[in-house]
Structure formats: C-alpha cells, structure tokens
Amino acid sequence: MILRTKGKSINIENHLVGKVSRDISSVNTNTILLIDDGNYDVYKKGSYLAVLTTKKELKSVDFDKVIYNIPSLDHLEDGDIVWISSDGNINTLYRVNSNQNTLLATERCNSNCLMCSQPPRDRNDIPLLYEINHQLIRLIPKDCPELGISGGEPTLMGDLFFRMLRDIKIELPNTEIHVLTNGRTFAWDKVAAKMLDVNNDRVMFGIPLYSDFYQQHDFIVQAENAFYQTILGIHNLERYGQRVEIRIVLHKQSIPRLLKLAKYIYKNLPFVEHIAFMGLEYIGYTPFNIDKLWIDPYEYRTELTDSVLYLAEKGMNVSIYNTPLCVLPENTWEYARKSISDWKNDYLPECKGCSKLNDCGGFFRWNLKKHSDYIKPFE
Numbered sequence: 001m002i003l004r005t006k007g008k009s010i011n012i013e014n015h016l017v018g019k020v021s022r023d024i025s026s027v028n029t030n031t032i033l034l035i036d037d038g039n040y041d042v043y044k045k046g047s048y049l050a051v052l053t054t055k056k057e058l059k060s061v062d063f064d065k066v067i068y069n070i071p072s073l074d075h076l077e078d079g080d081i082v083w084i085s086s087d088g089n090i091n092t093l094y095r096v097n098s099n100q101n102t103l104l105a106t107e108r109c110n111s112n113c114l115m116c117s118q119p120p121r122d123r124n125d126i127p128l129l130y131e132i133n134h135q136l137i138r139l140i141p142k143d144c145p146e147l148g149i150s151g152g153e154p155t156l157m158g159d160l161f162f163r164m165l166r167d168i169k170i171e172l173p174n175t176e177i178h179v180l181t182n183g184r185t186f187a188w189d190k191v192a193a194k195m196l197d198v199n200n201d202r203v204m205f206g207i208p209l210y211s212d213f214y215q216q217h218d219f220i221v222q223a224e225n226a227f228y229q230t231i232l233g234i235h236n237l238e239r240y241g242q243r244v245e246i247r248i249v250l251h252k253q254s255i256p257r258l259l260k261l262a263k264y265i266y267k268n269l270p271f272v273e274h275i276a277f278m279g280l281e282y283i284g285y286t287p288f289n290i291d292k293l294w295i296d297p298y299e300y301r302t303e304l305t306d307s308v309l310y311l312a313e314k315g316m317n318v319s320i321y322n323t324p325l326c327v328l329p330e331n332t333w334e335y336a337r338k339s340i341s342d343w344k345n346d347y348l349p350e351c352k353g354c355s356k357l358n359d360c361g362g363f364f365r366w367n368l369k370k371h372s373d374y375i376k377p378f379e
Contacts, residue, residue, distance in 0.1 A: 001070075001343030002092075004092065005070055006087075006090060008054075008072070008088050009084075009086055009088040010066050011066070016085075018031060019080070020076050020078065020080050022032065022078055022081070028045055029048065029334065031227075032050050032082060032084065034051075034052050034073050036053070037056070038247055050065035051065065052070055054071070065144075067084060075092070076095055077096055099145055099146055100145070102148035103133045103148065104150060105150065105151045105153075106126050106152040108153065111182050111221040111270070115281070115286045115292060117285075118151075126157050126158075127160075134167060138167075139173050140175075148180065151180070153184075154180070162195075162198055163199070165200065169199070169200045174202075177200065177202055181209075181234055182207065182208060184223075185232075185233065190234070195237070205244050207230065208248070208249065209248060211256045211261055216253065217230070244271070245274040245275070247276050248278075250279055250300060250304065250323075251293040252293050252295070258300075258303045258304065262275075262306075262310050263309040264309050274317045277321065277323075280323030281366065282369065293336065296373055298333065298336060298374035306330070309331070312335065313328050319339070321339035323361065326360065326377070338359075344366075346362060346365040348363065352377075355377075356377075
C-alpha cells in the first residue's frame with residue numbers, strides 16, 4: 001500500500017490539505033483534482049485547490065497550482081485526503097475506504113523504547129502537524145467510525161493536544177477516538193483534569209505497561225521514573241472518568257514477568273477497559289536491539305496463555321494482537337484479533353493454503369523477514 005509519492009510542483013508555496021477527486025463536476029475549493037496523462041488536455045483552470053497529474057512535461061502552466069510527473073495516482077481513491085507541499089511530496093492523510101486512519105501528532109517523545117516502531121525525532125514539528133491536522137479534521141467524513149491519534153507522544157503537544165480533541169468532538173461527534181500515549185504526562189493532575197473540558201466519552205487512551213517491576217519497565221522504555229508516572233497517569237485518567245486500554249508488547253524483556261504483570265493489572269488497575277498483548281514489530285529500533293528483544297512467539301506461548309486466561313477468567317477484556325494463530329494454543333484463539341492495519345498486513349507464501357487464513361491476523365509486512373520458526377499452515 002502506497003501512502004506517499006512525489007512529483008514536480010509549480011506555484012505551491014505552502015502546504016495544502018485537500019480531498020482528491022477525478023470528477024470535475026463535483027469539485028470545490030477543498031478539492032485536489034487528479035488527472036491522468038491521457039486526460040490532461042480536457043481540463044482547464046477552475047475553482048479547485050490544486051491539480052495532481054501523471055503528465056511528465058507541461059508546455060505551459062494550465063493550472064494555478066499543480067504537481068506533475070507523478071509516477072502513479074492509482075493508490076488514491078476519490079474522497080481520500082492528502083497533504084501536498086512545495087517540494088512535490090504527496091502524503092495520504094486519510095483513506096476513505098479504510099477504518100484504520102491515524103493522525104500523526106508529533107514525532108517527538110519523552111520515552112525511547114527499545115522496540116519503538118517509529119523512533120522519535122527531536123524537532124519542533126508540533127505547530128506544522130497541528131495545522132495540517134486542523135485542516136484535515138474538518139474534511140474527514142462525518143460518518144468516520146474510528147480515528148487514531150499517535151506519535152511520538154501526542155501529549156507533548158501541550159494545550160494544542162486538548163484543542164485538537166475538542167476540534168474532533170465538534171467535527172466528528174460520533175467517531176471513536178483511540179489515542180496512543182505513554183500516559184506519563186497525565187501524572188500531573190492539572191493535565192489529566194483538562195480532559196474534563198474535552199468531555200468526550202468516545203476517547204480511549206492506549207497506554208503501554210511492560211512490567212509490574214518499575215526498573216524493568218523503565219529499562220524497556222529507557223526513561224527514569226516512567227513506571228511511576230505511567231501508573232499515576234492511568235489512575236488520574238480514571239479519576240477524571242477517562243477510558244484506558246493497557247498495551248503489552250511481547251519480547252524477551254517483558255515475557256519473564258508477564259503473569260505477574262497480569263496479576264498486577266487485575267489488582268491495581270481493574271478499571272481498565274481492555275488489555276492487549278501485542279506481538280513485536282521488526283522495524284524501527286527493534287532490529288538494532290534484536291538480541292535484547294527476540295524470543296520466538298512459540299516459545300512464550302505458555303506465559304502468554306497463562307496471562308491471557310488469568311485476566312479473562314477475572315472478567316477482564318483481553319486480546320492478542322499481531323500474532324498468527326499457528327503459534328498460539330487453541331484455547332487462546334478466541335482472544336486473537338486481526339489487528340494489523342491493512343496497509344501493513346501481509347502473509348508468508350506458506351500461508352496461502354492454510355484453512356485458517358481468513359481468521360488469522362497474519363504479519364506486519366516488515367515481520368516477514370523475522371518471524372517464528374514454527375509457522376505452519378493448517379490443513
């Protein structure tokens with residue numbers, strides 16, 4: 001799945017956010033018109049935001065703002081929302097036919113996790129990304145079922161984070177919002193209390209917790225006092241009536257105390273709405289820390305099964321993410337979800353003949369080069 005492409009830009013001085021269309025009869029000032037090379041001469045200047053075309057050369061500037069010589073526009077569907085910039089980059093921000101769209105809040109972070117799939121960048125991208133998301137939110141269809149917010153660490157936006165949540169509530173009042181955050185900022189009561197002003201019960205915070213032992217959690221996220229801040233942040237969110245999900249990435253550092261962590265969650269965080277046990281992604285920092293992280297999913301199936309069943313038997317809502325069925329005991333299959341976003345999802349060649357293929361979540365595309373040695377299709 002292509003989410004980014006590039007061409008040559010003319011008259012685009014600043015970034016533009018618009019909804020793409022191939023239908024000239026339905027364009028408006030928020031429309032970015034898509035024109036294939038063969039149809040280029042049919043169109044003239046009009047009241048649309050800009051033009052994207054695969055035409056390789058322009059004899060004259062027929063449009064006020066245009067990006068040309070784009071390799072292909074086939075990945076874009078009418079209604080998709082894109083961000084285009086003066087350097088000719090075209091980034092897909094929202095896909096109309098997907099239920100797995102996410103707003104990137106910032107690439108900055110106050111943790112530095114060993115297995116971070118999107119390593120943080122220390123640059124002030126918050127004002128630009130806020131402005132892009134502000135324009136994007138008003139263009140998203142009102143019937144959008146779910147929208148993610150991710151980073152980096154979204155709460156580093158400060159007041160802009162809460163302003164963005166309020167914007168979403170106004171523009172998309174029926175949309176479920178899933179915020180991926182380490183939860184540490186909410187350890188400060190005045191920060192957590194700001195969620196009262198947002199006043200949206202459709203917001204869910206997905207917060208990672210990797211151990212019941214503070215030093216182990218802090219080592220995994222590479223941040224001092226992270227465990228205590230995270231736990232206090234979760235409790236503060238609960239105090240202000242916010243919904244929380246716990247996320248546990250499965251690897252060599254988290255597996256040894258996994259059942260103890262499950263028991264800790266039940267005893268100390270019984271109010272959380274969902275607990276997700278998540279397979280490791282082979283991307284970002286993970287390849288560089290693979291010796292500290294890798295354990296074959298088949299080899300930790302006992303620890304995972306014990307932890308999942310313990311929580312489930314206590315009445316808690318549990319899921320297993322990012323893990324193919326063939327490495328899981330059958331008594332855990334009911335908790336396994338097809339959780340990988342469609343543009344990241346793939347399967348091994350040997351999976352094609354598997355009778356459970358339609359029920360299995362498969363792999364991250366980048367995990368095809370680092371996966372369990374026990375992958376075996378069901379007959």
